[in-house]
Amino acid sequence: MKTILRLTICVLFLNSIITNCQSKMVPIKGGEYIPLYGRDSMKVSIDNFLMDVYPVTNKEYLAFVKKQPKWQRSKAIKLFVDASYLRDWKTDTILNHNQKSNSPITNISWFAAKSYCENQGKRLPTVDEWEYVAMANKKMPDARKLKEYNAFILSWYEKPKTFNQTIGSTFKNYWRVYDLHGLVWEWTSDFNSVLITGESRKDVDTDSNLFCGSAAVNATDLMNYAAFMRYAIRGSLKAKYTMKNLGFRCVKDDK
Amino acid sequence: MKLFKMASLLIITSLIIVSCKSEDKKEMASINTADIYIQGTMDAELTSPPYVPAPVGNRTAKKLLVNMEILEKEGTMSDGVQYVYWTFGGSVPGSFIRTRVGDLVEFTLSNHPDNKLPHNIDLHAVTGPGGGAESSFVAPGHKKTFSFKTLNPGLYVYHCATAPVGMHIANGMYGLILVEPEGGLPKVDKEYYIMQGDFYTKGATGEKGLQPFDMTKAVKEDADYVVFNGKVGALTGDNAITANVGETVRLYVGNGGPNLTSSFHVIGEIFDNVHVEGGDLINKNVQTTSIPAGGAAIVDFKVDVPGTFILVDHAIFRAFNKGALGMLKVTGEEKKDLYSGIKQEGIYHPEGSTIQTMPESKEKKKEAVSTKDKTLAQKIADGKQVYMKTCFACHQAEGQGIPNAFPPLAKSDYLNADVKRAIGIVLHGKTGEITVNGKKYNSIMTKQTLTDEEVADVMTYVYNSWGNNKTNVSVKTVKEVKNK
Numbered sequence: 204m205k206t207i208l209r210l211t212i213c214v215l216f217l218n219s220i221i222t223n224c225q226s227k228m229v230p231i232k233g234g235e236y237i238p239l240y241g242r243d244s245m246k247v248s249i250d251n252f253l254m255d256v257y258p259v260t261n262k263e264y265l266a267f268v269k270k271q272p273k274w275q276r277s278k279a280i281k282l283f284v285d286a287s288y289l290r291d292w293k294t295d296t297i298l299n300h301n302q303k304s305n306s307p308i309t310n311i312s313w314f315a316a317k318s319y320c321e322n323q324g325k326r327l328p329t330v331d332e333w334e335y336v337a338m339a340n341k342k343m344p345d346a347r348k349l350k351e352y353n354a355f356i357l358s359w360y361e362k363p364k365t366f367n368q369t370i371g372s373t374f375k376n377y378w379r380v381y382d383l384h385g386l387v388w389e390w391t392s393d394f395n396s397v398l399i400t401g402e403s404r405k406d407v408d409t410d411s412n413l414f415c416g417s418a419a420v421n422a423t424d425l426m427n428y429a430a431f432m433r434y435a436i437r438g439s440l441k442a443k444y445t446m447k448n449l450g451f452r453c454v455k456d457d458k
Numbered sequence: 459m460k461l462f463k464m465a466s467l468l469i470i471t472s473l474i475i476v477s478c479k480s481e482d483k484k485e486m487a488s489i490n491t492a493d494i495y496i497q498g499t500m501d502a503e504l505t506s507p508p509y510v511p512a513p514v515g516n517r518t519a520k521k522l523l524v525n526m527e528i529l530e531k532e533g534t535m536s537d538g539v540q541y542v543y544w545t546f547g548g549s550v551p552g553s554f555i556r557t558r559v560g561d562l563v564e565f566t567l568s569n570h571p572d573n574k575l576p577h578n579i580d581l582h583a584v585t586g587p588g589g590g591a592e593s594s595f596v597a598p599g600h601k602k603t604f605s606f607k608t609l610n611p612g613l614y615v616y617h618c619a620t621a622p623v624g625m626h627i628a629n630g631m632y633g634l635i636l637v638e639p640e641g642g643l644p645k646v647d648k649e650y651y652i653m654q655g656d657f658y659t660k661g662a663t664g665e666k667g668l669q670p671f672d673m674t675k676a677v678k679e680d681a682d683y684v685v686f687n688g689k690v691g692a693l694t695g696d697n698a699i700t701a702n703v704g705e706t707v708r709l710y711v712g713n714g715g716p717n718l719t720s721s722f723h724v725i726g727e728i729f730d731n732v733h734v735e736g737g738d739l740i741n742k743n744v745q746t747t748s749i750p751a752g753g754a755a756i757v758d759f760k761v762d763v764p765g766t767f768i769l770v771d772h773a774i775f776r777a778f779n780k781g782a783l784g785m786l787k788v789t790g791e792e793k794k795d796l797y798s799g800i801k802q803e804g805i806y807h808p809e810g811s812t813i814q815t816m817p818e819s820k821e822k823k824k825e826a827v828s829t830k831d832k833t834l835a836q837k838i839a840d841g842k843q844v845y846m847k848t849c850f851a852c853h854q855a856e857g858q859g860i861p862n863a864f865p866p867l868a869k870s871d872y873l874n875a876d877v878k879r880a881i882g883i884v885l886h887g888k889t890g891e892i893t894v895n896g897k898k899y900n901s902i903m904t905k906q907t908l909t910d911e912e913v914a915d916v917m918t919y920v921y922n923s924w925g926n927n928k929t930n931v932s933v934k935t936v937k938e939v940k941n942k
Contacts, residue, residue: 287571287599310599360574361542361670363532388574428673431621432575439576439597446599447571 226263226323228253229379230457236335236345239430249335254328255452257370257381258389259319262304264311267319269296274315283314287445305369307387307450313442316390316451325453327392330437332454337384339377346377356429359385366448390451394437491609494519494560501525502563504553507687508650508699510710511556514638519560526553526566528596528631530573535657535683536690536781537861538666543688544618544629546579550688551653551714552616552633557583557608559637564605565590571599576620581606582752583614583635591619611639613736613754615712624716628658628676630688632714634754646758647705653712654720654749654771654782655688656681663780664858679717684776686769686784693769693784695862701761703790706730708758715751721772722747722755724786726765729757746772761788763797778851783863834918834930841919844912849920852903857924863901865894868924877917877929881939884913910936 233249268275268289275295279288290310293299311319313327320326328336340346347353359365366387373385383389436449499521503511529548535541546552557563567579576597580589584606593604618631634653658676659669663683675682686693693699701707713720723746732741733756735749747755761767769784770777777783832840845853849867853859857867867873872894873880887905891898908916910933917931 285600358670361668363530363542364572428622428625435576435621436574436597439595444597444600446597448574448598 227256228455229256231332231336231378231380231454234335234344236331236338238331238334239347239434247331247335249332251457252328252332253455253457254332254336254378254380255325255454256379258307258387258450258452259316260305260370261298261302261308264308264319265296265298265304267322271318271322274318279315283443284312285443285445287447288312288315290445291447301367303367303369306367307370307382309366309387309447309450310445311390311449311451312445313390313394313440315445317392319451320453323453325455327390327451328454329393330391330396333383333389333391336376336378336380339380341374341376344377353429356384360432366450387448387450388433388436388446390449391437394440491559492607496521496560496562499523502555502557504547504555505651506547506549506553507551508652508693510554510636510649510651513642513645513649514556514558515642517558519558519562522557522561522563524555524563524565525568526579527568527570528573528577529570530575532668534689535659535669535685536664539659539661539664540668541657541659542629542668542670544575544577544626544631546616546618546631546633550630550632550655551651551712552631554633554651554710555616555635557635557637558642559608559611559639561608561637562605563608564603565594566601566603567594567596568601569596569598573598577618577626577631578620579616580619581614581616581635583608583610583612583616583637585609588619589616595620608637611637611738613637613710613712613733613756615714615752615754617714617752622673624676625671625673627714627716628656629671630655630714632712634710634712636710643708643756646708648699648701648707649710650699650707651710651712652686652693652699652769652784653714654684654686654718654722655714656716656718657683657685659683664854664856676716681718681776681780683781684718684771685781690781691861691863695785697862698766698785698787700787700789703761703764703788703793706758706760707786708756710754710756711747711749712754713749713751717751718771718773718776719751720749720782722749722757723770723772724757724759725768725770727759727761727767727786730759732757761786763793764788764790778860779854783860785863832915834922837915837918837930838922840912841915841917844908844916845919848906848908849916857920859894863899865892865897865899865901867920867926869926870894873920874927877921877931877935878939881913881917881931881936884908884917885936885940910940 231252231254233251235246235248237246272278273280276289276292277295287310291299291302298304317327338345338347340349340352365385368386370386371381373382375381376383497518497520500523502522502524504524504526505511526547528544528546530542530544531548532540533543533550543550565579565581567577569577576595578591578595580591582589584590586606590604590606594602596602614635614637616633616635618626620626632653632655634651658672658680659665659682660672661667661669683690691697711722729744729747730742732744732747733739734741734747736754736756744757747757749755765788767786767788769786771782852864853867859866865872872892883903884906888903891900906913913936914931914933918929921927921929921931
């Protein structure tokens with residue numbers, strides 16, 4: 204009898220781990236850091252917070268739109284999503300056969316991502332929070348100066364269709380967070396707070412906050428050029444835009 | 459008398475005034491292209507290199523709709539070397555755009571949803587901020603439209619200007635837009651689109667596999683590949699451009715860079731006309747024209763005799779070692795009065811491979827041969843030196859040859875099948891088609907001026923390198939072949 208009870212408890216316990224697994228969060232200890240676009244004097248402080256271990260998956264988002272029909276493809280308000288929103292899905296509530304349930308959800312607008320996180324009692328990370336966690340490699344909280352770290356990010360730009368991979372297929376970083384680099388781009392709450400206008404040569408010339416105007420002299424720096432891409436993609440977005448290479452994850456304040 | 463003076467003064471002043479007026483008129487006509495009236499709308503024909511759209515002729519100025527798609531995709535840089543290109547219209551260089559002065563170009567730039575990065579376009583033919591870059595910055599899965607009026611006739615480069623600009627250009631994001639003058643350019647028989655670019659890879663030149671972009675080399679301007687139309691061999695062999703004897707050929711030549719200036723030259727031809735830097739200035743009877751990075755030139759010439767004419771960047775190591783080599787194949791009847799045909803056509807030896815030997819040194823060498831027998835290792839070492847001086851430029855460091863131009867020596871079935879035939883080729887030269895490792899080559903190898911000992915050494919080196927059958931070629935065998 205006792206064994207059966209133990210077994211049941213054990214199974215229940217295991218189940219709860221599995222169900223929680225995908226939206227599992229890990230604590231990120233806050234601190235100060237200098238963003239890539241900042242100067243030495245422009246340290247940014249980050250408070251403690253919790254971050255999703257993985258980007259939100261197709262399966263999780265599917266569950267969300269079933270609960271929240273207003274975010275289904277045919278029902279979503281056109282002010283909040285563009286024409287590519289969930290475009291690859293078979294129907295409003297069925298994934299396409301070539302989409303894996305545990306691949307990252309993409310073709311999501313900022314409005315939709317924001318709403319998803321809020322629905323879970325969470326929020327989108329700020330650019331600073333995201334960059335703070337993403338500057339870690341497997342072993343160090345700030346690996347930005349390492350050649351291999353940047354080479355990995357850059358090699359991703361040359362790998363086609365990584366959005367088809369499953370979550371967890373890249374590395375687990377110092378904070379035990381997966382897939383910040385190498386899977387998909389991710390939405391942040393203030394994605395357009397650093398403006399890259401599209402005429403990047405002008406950005407370099409006149410906006411001294413942006414890369415200290417040093418991008419031109421310092422272009423050999425792998426760190427700068429890996430990050431350029433990230434800021435460029437954010438600069439090209441509007442909140443209703445959706446992209447095949449762009450997903451998201453949520454964070455939560457650590458009380 | 460006074461009256462006469464007054465009258466003549468009046469006449470002179472009036473003459474001056476009249477002549478001034480007529481000059482004014484001329485200038486007005488050339489300046490006010492902004493006022494050219496547009497009639498109707500048409501879709502622009504876009505072509506991939508080396509082709510160009512049909513000439514504008516004397517059509518009126520129109521609203522011209524240009525739809526261009528950006529694709530990031532894997533392609534082949536050289537045999538066995540893959541590279542992820544970023545392209546305008548799926549090709550490197552991007553699609554050719556042909557307009558006339560006064561057209562209102564409505565440009566739509568679409569960024570394919572599978573792409574990872576935002577892009578834009580800066581057309582040097584645009585008068586406006588960023589050449590359109592500011593108005594065309596577009597995220598993957600989106601498109602942007604802007605319009606501009608073509609105010610200046612000429613041949614212009616376009617390229618992507620998204621950060622880091624150099625990287626986008628280095629990955630192949632450039633092309634040409636032609637703005638024809640009123641009434642069009644003079645008629646020619648053949649027109650082609652050629653654009654040079656320099657590429658920077660993590661691995662060394664020729665290193666196999668998928669090669670990532672190397673920012674450090676790009677900053678140092680240390681190119682691994684300098685090529686026409688995006689890859690080694692894009693204009694050689696079956697891909698060569700063609701013409702018939704007696705035809706006029708016009709080449710629209712661009713240089714995407716990002717770094718290197720091109721010294722564009724066609725071996726065995728003289729450019730009859732060159733639109734210097736793609737503008738109005740016409741230079742005549744030109745051998746080599748300089749094309750700056752981000753610049754272009756229009757060259758035309760009449761092909762008078764048949765043969766294969768080699769297009770090169772005359773910074774010549776780029777041509778024979780980094781890929782900047784193309785071919786124009788001209789067919790038709792021989793014109794013996796213009797070109798005798800006795801000498802070989804269109805081959806250029808950058809290294810001066812014919813070694814000039816003075817009679818006395820020849821004798822000395824002969825003595826040396828007769829007095830000592832070399833070890834195999836010594837022969838290989840000496841042979842390597844001969845190879846690097848004489849054979850390297852065409853057959854390359856690892857005997858890999860140049861695709862579609864010069865056959866490989868490495869693991870070569872043709873070479874290994876018959877030693878005496880191979881020696882004969884070195885001694886006497888070879889023309890005509892041969893098949894090496896299943897691929898056809900039809901180039902010319904000139905007769906090499908080497909001593910018998912040098913021939914034995916270099917052949918031994920070749921046979922003992924790169925997976926060949928390790929034959930030790932003796933001076934005796936060389937002499938046998940020579941005296942046959």
